[in-house]
Amino acid sequence: MTVAVTIESIDKRFLAFQALRNVSLDIQPGELVALLGPSGSGKTTLLRLIAGLEQADAGRVLFGDTDTRDLSLRDRRIGFVFQHYALFKTMTVADNIAFGLRSRPRAERPDSAEIKRRVQALLELVQLPGLERRYPSQLSGGQRQRVALARALAIEPQVLLLDEPFGALDARIRKDLRAWLRDLHSRTGHTTVFVTHDQEEALELADRVAILHEGKLEQVGTPDDVYDHPATPFVCEFLGEANRLPVRIVGSQAFLDDRPVLGGLSQNQSGAAALYVRPHHLKFVDDGPLSIPGVVEELRRTGPLRRAEIAVSGLTKRLALDLTSQVAPAIGERVRVKITHATAFATA
Amino acid sequence: MSDATLPRHDAAAAPAPAAKPQSARSVVGESPIIQAALITVSLAFLLLFLLLPLITVFVEAGARGWSGYREAITEPDAVSAIRLTLLVAAIAVPFNVVVGVAAAWAIAKFEFRGKNLLISLIDLPFSVSPVISGLVYVLLFGAQGYLGPFLRANGIEIIFALPGLVLATIFVTFPFVARELIPHMQAIGSTDEEAALTLGASPWRVFFSITLPNVKWSLFYGVLLCNARAMGEFGAVAVVSGKIRGLTNTMPLHVEILYNEYMSAAAFAVASLLAGLALVTLALKALLEWRYGDAIAASRRH
Ligand SMILES: Nc1ncnc2c1ncn2[C@@H]1O[C@H](COP(=O)(O)OP(=O)(O)OP(=O)(O)O)[C@@H](O)[C@H]1O
């Protein structure tokens, strides 16, 4: 039922514009992979290539051992959920969901009682029983989203492709549907690729995250991998806030204005570098080696946490630090902060 | 965008502001005098130029009483004109529907070289005088035309015969269906079709169960207008017909002949049938808009 998807060095051009450059990605059977990237990075293009709605200029896509170029759209058995759902508005919800089954060649087509039964089962699976007679225009955004998913699941797809499945919904419903999709995936076990430009969504939902930037795959890895060990500055900045410190690396130590700020660097990358530090990887310390002196200039609340902004001599931007305890410094207080974790990228 | 594709809707909605409460008017910022003047002018125009002629047609048609009317429209030449008109429309309209849908489909769903040229060409029949299009066919297929000798040698008659009438009618009425469909299909885009294809539907099934239902109202409008014009066309048809009574005379031509022979009551009797057709077309359109207005608006909106 579910298959592995192998993407081998795909290139895709639209006229002069290079939308995808040498993209390769292996997806395990039953895996849930997020394609993450800013707008225009080629996420939809890659998804459409997997689906066969777009032809690659170079490279190929395999389902299991089968080259998809040998498969017709029907034989690919793709469950595709479009960015704006693309429900058939002249059909009821039930007819929408049954469309794929009714499109099968006569020999493989289930009889109408069986189709009805499956539609019911799918509506229950997506938690929308009783809505079969409605038209898409009579549904809320979240309901349309789930109907689109039921319609895609009806053909018993080998691979499920979701293009910004929650893109058009408000923040609250997005969160609910996230948990629901995760749950659905663990029950049905389809190999799933979903597109999103919301890094939080990608990190929370996916088994692995693939980050696209200007048509290139910057990094592929588990959420922990990509978050804690970003491969490029772009990935680091795209996945969450980070302080950027211009440092010099000498030996295993990083120096900010001749002051050592971080030690134990394993990479042998002496020279100028940018040190990326997430706000929660900074902490207040009383004193000691590798600590950075500064002045608290602002305190803000960011959701559950409180954030201090600290001016440090030699830095144009203030350092952002997430407070882990209730004890907060006062504005204007002189403090020392220490980096607990950071990623260094050499700069030219 | 729906406004641009739906001029009729605006026309139907136009009288409504007059019935709106005073407060609504001040929002628009026109003084009541200007508004009254505008309404009077347009009403007077409608009465004088549109309604009066229509009434005249029916009054004149009845000038000789019911039996005179019946005689005029059951007389053999009239019957054959009616039959010919229906036949021409029965060939030209389906042809234009098929070709119009194909052209609209190509323009709306594909990118190709010469697309803009094709769009302009579709409008050509609207910008060329029908008489000229008729003349072009005579020039091509007439006895003295470029293909005349070849056609005569093979015993094919086009000018002064049914094929000529059909060709001229097709040319003149071609834009109606395509122009109605193109903006609508473009607005809808092709994601619905792509969704159907990924669900395993064959191209035929996609066309008949997705594409066509999505544009059925525009298509119906187009057919309605195309048909009205096909039956009423005079200029182009007059040139290629030769006006052989009982053979190549369509209803509009028959009306003119009768009128020129000072048989005005008979002329108006036949004309009243054409006017009746126009009224039925209007009524159907109004009925559609009233009954399915929401569906039409919804399907056009997106
Ligand atoms: N049919 C096309 N013709 C020309 N250029 C295209 C076409 N489709 C996509 N592109 C271009 O390819 C690039 C990638 O587009 P794509 O739709 O894959 O982006 P995306 O990552 O899905 O963005 P978003 O998050 O905004 O949906 C864009 O710059 C876009 O303009």
Ligand SMILES: [Mg+2]
């Ligand atoms: Mg996209």
